[in-house]
Amino acid sequence: MSKEATSAVLTQIDEFLEGCRHGELLIQRCETCGRAQFYPRTYCGGCHGRSLRWEAASGAGTVYSFTVVRRAPSAAFADRVPYVLAIVELAEGPRLMSTVVDIDPGEVEIGMPVTLGFEGRGGDAPLPVFRREGAA
């Protein structure tokens, strides 16, 4: 992507990834209406205001849904199957796609409390992953 195509969205990705490097999952909080959102945008999805500030998520969440991928979608994931693909609902409200690690996939359940961690996934920064609450 050319330099010219670097937009506010990409700028927000940079800040998000910087947060990941520091062990923080940055969500956005609207200073006008108080709504929390993820993934980052330049507008609040509730009031469409532009006064958004970063907030480090507490790291607590629950499994909203999950599946176990048993066939690698590409060579890059061949070593990981079977793996958990999850939608995690953060304590603050927003949901994100992630995975649950250090657990037998058969033990993952909808509603299971999880806590945030970070793991390298081949990109510029480690990315959010989750573990069962109470796990090391």
Added chain:
Amino acid sequence: MTLQRAASITGIAETKVGKVPELTGTELYADATVRAVADAGIALEDVDGLISGNARFESYLYHADMLAEYLNIHPAHALNVTTGGSTTGQMLGHAAMLVATGQCRNVVVVMADKLATGVDRSAVVESMATIGHPQFESPYGPMIPALYALFAQRYQWQYDIDPAHIAEVAVVDRYHASLGDAAQYREPLTVDDVLSSRVIADPIHLLECSPVSDAGAAIVVSAPDVEGPHRPVHLLGYGEARSFEHVSAAPVMHETVAGTSARIALEMAGVTLDDIDVAMIYDAFAFIMCMQLEDIGFCEKGAGGEFVAAGNTRLGGSLPTNTHGGVLSHSHAGRPSSLFLITEAVQQLRGTCGARQVDGAELALVHTEGGIIASHCTAILGAA
């Protein structure tokens, strides 16, 4: 202005489906277009609108313009559309709008693809992994069946759905497929066959996923005064609704906005769900049949599985559904699949379905979905 009776479907054509190594994607588009136009009893020169979209692995910058050039026709209007599974459902609506406004008299809607013989299996599998937000979803290894599975898992948990009821969707589709000779898969299936097939992404089994096919189809959407050789099929109602793009942004995962698009279409048509004689509902995965039956309103929320298991969607039941075998058994070449829901509905209303015919069918509801059950499109079709 309303779309009620603003247009009718005067011609249809379906290519052979399954494995069609002898034709390229473009040749399937051309074949379907030429035969649909002949079926409508018009000449290719009478086509003044053409709506198509790219085959996944045979793409052009401006597909409809390419196809017009290939056939050496010069429709004033050409449009390239792609909205995933609901693509041709939405193409029908837009074709009707072109006709309703007087811009066109005969619009061809055509879609084809060759996911079986046009490309390596591994390329098809990899293309299913390109769905997903590149920064916030792709790093976790999503692919289409797994993204659908996220909905299935939440839905089945929410309503304590019996997996055997979901499996029944595939059984009924396969039974319907066995009544004709066009579907790719026609060997009867049992619930046991389905539930003992390999798990692709929990809770979805292999036989609850659609096949990989070559297929193409086309319809001609004409002004109401265009008289073709067949019993006219009128567009009576049309509605759309959508709610997200990326799965992680879905507001809920146990239901869809199918009810919204259906309500708009039914109201426009001035009919109720009880008036529907035959339903065609996009079912690339078995569980979404149950979910959409509920969301459209044919049964209570959470009761879709029971509705199917009780035989309601089987030929002879209260709401024969997907009499061509559904996306699960008829074919799945990606975007063309929704068009086969339309061509089958037209054949039902013309009375030409043979052993699959719903006696006296006069009103059909055709519902398609695109993305990961994110965008929805409902059409009500009626015989004269």
